[in-house]
Amino acid sequence: MNDLVAWLRSDIEHELALARAAGGAPWVGSTEHFEVQTVEGLTVVDGFEISDPRFRATIDHIVRHDPAATIDRCESDLAILSLHEHAHGCGGPADSRRWVSDDEDCPTVRLLAYGRRHHRPGWREEWKP
Numbered sequence: 001m002n003d004l005v006a007w008l009r010s011d012i013e014h015e016l017a018l019a020r021a022a023g024g025a026p027w028v029g030s031t032e033h034f035e036v037q038t039v040e041g042l043t044v045v046d047g048f049e050i051s052d053p054r055f056r057a058t059i060d061h062i063v064r065h066d067p068a069a070t071i072d073r074c075e076s077d078l079a080i081l082s083l084h085e086h087a088h089g090c091g092g093p094a095d096s097r098r099w100v101s102d103d104e105d106c107p108t109v110r111l112l113a114y115g116r117r118h119h120r121p122g123w124r125e126e127w128k129p
Ligand SMILES: [Zn+2]
Pocket: 083, 084, 088, 089, 090, 091, 100, 106, 107, 108, 109
C-alpha cells in the first residue's frame, strides 16, 4: 500500500468510525429548518444556537451529511479505493488503458483523496490530481 492509499484509507475509516459513533442513523430537519433531530426526535443541533444568519441553510447542510449518508459515502469510497489500490489499468479520457503499478498513485485515488485534503493532516501537494 503506498502512502496516498494509506492516507486516504485512514481518512475514510476515521470518518466512517465517527459516523457510526454518532449513531449511524439519518437526521432530519424540522419543518421550519430551525433544528436537526435524530429519527427518535432528539435534538442534534438547535438552529438558534448558530449565530450565522444562514442558519437554515446550515441546518439543511448538516442534515444532508448525517451519519447514515456519511456511512453510505464512506463505504462507497472504500469500495472504489479497493478497486484502485493495487496494480490495475486506469486513467482518464485521454489514457483509459494506462497501467498503474502498485507504487504509483492512481488518478482515481488522487481525485478521491483531493476532496479530503482539508480534513486530515498529512496531505501532500505532490498527490494533487
Ligand atoms: Zn485506478
